[in-house]
Amino acid sequence: MSSVLERIVETTREDVKRRSKQTPASQLEALLGDRDDRPFSEALSRPGVSLIAEHKRRSPSAGAIREGGEITDIVRAYEAGGASALSILTEERHFGGSLDDLRAARAACGLPILRKDFVVDPYQVVESAAAGADAILLIVAALEPKWLKRLYDEARGVDLDVLVEVHDEEELECALEVVDADVIGINNRDLGDFTVDIQRTFELLSDVPAGKTVVAESGFHTREQIEELERVGIDAVLIGEALMRSEDLEAATRVLTGTDLDEPER
Numbered sequence: 593m594s595s596v597l598e599r600i601v602e603t604t605r606e607d608v609k610r611r612s613k614q615t616p617a618s619q620l621e622a623l624l625g626d627r628d629d630r631p632f633s634e635a636l637s638r639p640g641v642s643l644i645a646e647h648k649r650r651s652p653s654a655g656a657i658r659e660g661g662e663i664t665d666i667v668r669a670y671e672a673g674g675a676s677a678l679s680i681l682t683e684e685r686h687f688g689g690s691l692d693d694l695r696a697a698r699a700a701c702g703l704p705i706l707r708k709d710f711v712v713d714p715y716q717v718v719e720s721a722a723a724g725a726d727a728i729l730l731i732v733a734a735l736e737p738k739w740l741k742r743l744y745d746e747a748r749g750v751d752l753d754v755l756v757e758v759h760d761e762e763e764l765e766c767a768l769e770v771v772d773a774d775v776i777g778i779n780n781r782d783l784g785d786f787t788v789d790i791q792r793t794f795e796l797l798s799d800v801p802a803g804k805t806v807v808a809e810s811g812f813h814t815r816e817q818i819e820e821l822e823r824v825g826i827d828a829v830l831i832g833e834a835l836m837r838s839e840d841l842e843a844a845t846r847v848l849t850g851t852d853l854d855e856p857e858r
């Protein structure tokens with residue numbers, strides 16, 4: 593596993609240990625009965641490229657992105673701008689997020705929500721469902737195949753969709769063989785050194801079997817790039833920084849979803 597990712601996973605394990613002592617899994621499981629989940633993967637498979645708009649205050653690669661601003665205003669602007677789903681960074685130490693962010697986002701809008709974190713322990717799966725996530729991320733580079741399988745099955749068992757993230761051919765093969773992932777994320781950002789190469793999406797796409805939902809992740813900024821993704825048959829794009837850095841979030845979301853052109857001016 594690469595160094596930066598390794599460090600984040602290590603601190604994540606410590607944090608999970610602490611939280612699971614505070615609130616045992618059994619207590620969270622008791623909350624799962626009345627979940628009304630919003631279909632995440634379905635929202636990505638509609639015609640055109642669906643936008644997953646991400647809430648990310650800071651990151652190890654970029655530093656501070658947008659520290660101020662209410663999350664409720666941000667996600668409402670994403671929804672009004674035509675996003676199909678949300679990605680909420682909940683990792684605290686490196687990304688400045690929290691599960692409270694996820695709960696606040698859920699209460700503020702009707703979009704399905706991906707919990708974006710470094711899920712390495714079954715406790716986090718139950719925790720995600722209890723907090724109101726509709727889907728979780730599993731990063732192949734961070735998991736032994738047997739853990740990938742275990743966490744994937746646990747997530748499906750509590751009705752969470754899973755975005756399985758890969759960034760090279762080997763990881764893609766693992767995602768297909770070990771869990772036969774329905775929703776595959778191609779991350780253009782190398783989680784070892786944080787370099788971004790959006791060609792990765794196009795290169796790896798040809799190895800993805802037909803019938804899978806494919807999400808292009810990281811490094812996208814413009815509508816033109818999204819149109820290019822549409823031409824090659826990508827189902828969805830996940831965008832964080834470009835949105836979080838923009839002054840008018842709803843307008844920026846409209847530009848990326850192409851809905852700024854739909855209504856003729858009167």
Ligand SMILES: O=P(O)(O)OC[C@@H](O)[C@@H](O)c1c[nH]c2ccccc12
Nearest residue numbers: 779809810811812830831832833834
């Ligand atoms: O901000 P960007 O370049 O638009 O990227 C968003 C998203 O892909 C990125 O935040 C991400 C992809 N995979 C991750 C795993 C953990 C943390 C973050 C990520």
